[in-house]
Amino acid sequence: MTAPRLGELFNGYLDPERPHAGAYDEMFTAESGVRSAYKALYESIAPSQVSDLTARAEALGRAFVDQGITFSLSGQERPFPLDLIPRVLTASEWTRLERGIVQRVRAMEMFLADIYGDAQIIRDGVLPRRLITSCEHFHREAAGINPPNGVRIHVSGVDLVRDEQGTFRVLEDNLRCPSGVSYVMENRRTMARVFPDLFARHRVRAVGDYAVHLLRALRNAAAANAADPNVVVLTPGLANSAYFEHSLLARQMGVELVEGRDLFCRDNLVYLRTTEGERQVDVIYRRIDDDFLDPVHLRPDSVLGIAGLINAARAGNVVIANAVGNGVADDKLVYTYMPEILQYYLDEKPLLPNVDTFRCWLPDERAHVFDELDQLVVKPVEGSGGYGIVFGPDATPKELNSLRKRIRNNPRGWIAQPVVQLSTVPTKVGDKLVPRHVDLRPFAVNDGNFIFVLPGGLTRVALPEGSLIVNSSQGGGSKDTWVLAPKSSTVERELAEPGLAGPAAPSAMDALAAEQGPELTSSQQQQQQQQ
């Protein structure tokens, strides 16, 4: 079979010999037709020259370096690699995702309120008690802390993948401190500078106003008696891998970015050290893990936290966002009970299916995992950043044996999933566009009345050929993610707001011509030259 002609840049793109040829390609169908979402994009990119793309890629890289858009990897600042080719989602695909995410967040909120309250779901026998108590991120310290507006998951990031049939599935939930939203905004800003003509041909929904929604949610979270709530962003400090993001969010919201040592507690109130003395803090958007938040209640050796913070939160004087103890809801084992949780609280079926998962702590499922270990992906329940994952098909028998032993020693600590061939999107590698696997992390902000899902999200791409691990710490890059606006929408006014001057006659905006200083007339100049 010869490869179909897709243009020089895509030469060999649909080679049937490529690794993971079974994956769903988001641009091309198996018969090498272009999918509707990508039509306009394909038409603009296919005829362009390699040198043109390379020049744009360089401009992109330079813009990132100069703006200092970086993440830290073992202490080294690095630019986050952004790929030239955007990832496109149609309006209808997005609507379905948005509904599914909102459903999940609603259920998780009720679940967390229940777990840190009366734990009715356990009394009703829907979930086993030891599922919760054995979770490392279940914090008894947080029991009975009731946030004023009831919100615990102010910001969440649900990781989605697209399987071989093109169905979106939830890979995991991130309800603690999901990061990456700054790259969503910066990717868009930089792409619009480097690829203006592409944007002219698409109606892409904006992502730049994320901070407005976040600030609204944080201000809404404050106790009712705080008239003008003082919101701060709490960062571990300069050396943290996501420091760039912390600083960007603080800047865009116009609030202080603080470290633990800038804050202190007295009489269950939290204060900020300023040049004018102390100022009370009402809401802390923290980007520090639970364990480090308060040396009194949690890790005693933490130098990043604020002693007494948990007590202040319990007294209702400060709101911690996201709430302490959210980790119990994004545990990878609790994740497998998501259908039951949705059923119990909302009486609904999941709109976004999970990836099929085997629980190693149930004896019969464990037996199945052991039988098929060489065909499954085994993940530690606690892992993040792609660490500790074992791909059965790539592992040696020796590795599999040691894995069996580790699972047997700690069955609660492991889950197994079939290898999902993540969908592929064209990605510029060297002089060619080649298929690379991607995932998607949309961000949702809950302000207590409304759950806002940022149209787009972070698309991470695994740059090594055939790799299925997209984490930035494992050599992943990112893509700008475009959600197209519906064709004839009356709702999406964000793309076409009327201006301040209104639709009135444009003459209202006519201004005077620019003024000029005195200049020599040409005859004067001539005289001067002739002298």
Add this chain to the structure above:
Amino acid sequence: MLARNAESLYWIGRYVERADDTARILDVSVHQLLEDATVDPDRASRQLLNVLGITPPKDAQFDVWSLTELVAYEKDNPASIVASVNSARENTRGAREVVSSEMWECLNAMWNAVAERQRYARTMGPHAFFSFVEERAAMFAGLADSTMSRDDGWRFLVLGRSVERVDMIVRLLLARVGDKASSPGWVTVLRSAGAHDTYLRTYRGALDAGRVVQFLLLDRLFPRSVFHALRQAEACLEQLDHQPSVRVGARAEALRLLGRARSDLEFLKPHDLLEDLPKRLGALQKTVRDVGDAVSKQYFHSAPWVAWTNAEVV
């Protein structure tokens, strides 16, 4: 304003000014070494290092290239230009929400370009590097001027800049106190301070040590004179103090120190200036150091890292 950010802004102001002034001083000295064959490069270099407060490595023989290597490029020398640029950038990175994006990009792009400019200057001569640093510092000052609100943040930035300016001009003059009154070295002092043109317009080309020192120490209008910088620092501190005590003078130590140094210069007889110049410059340098300490004590409330051990709730 957050105390930590105030401290960062103060130091950004200082480091940028330090990089700028060091580049200016070095630029002029290096070219003097090249142009004037009568100068002994090793002796002149050591004198310069001494003034900049850099201890030269033992048994080193200095020429133009090794001098620039040490004062401009050496990362491990905390007073070098590259080290100042690093520190300025690192402070800005920690205080990005209080400086504008343009200011950050200016410093970050500068920091990113240092390695390349350094390579270029090693083959094409150091002037290229110095003018790069000077241009970037000017760009930073311009961006700060046009994008920062005139709030406390701005005042801390200007305070840092002014304090560092006093320090650097004093060092510049210290480098020449051994010269004769008619030495051509005084022109280089003016050039380093970017004051040559203004000086010529003010004194109509008459060049002598007394006037040069007078211009750089006492001039009321020239922005790089010590007097002007002191007054600016004083103004910043006055505005930062939200409850000034108007009845018995300065309550805050930093303001008192600055005011005294400023009034010393303000009511000095111009003729007495050259008499005890080294002593006066030494006193100014000490004032700068004390002001730094006083400001930090008054405003930066530096909180030490607290580590809890065996924390228990009783």
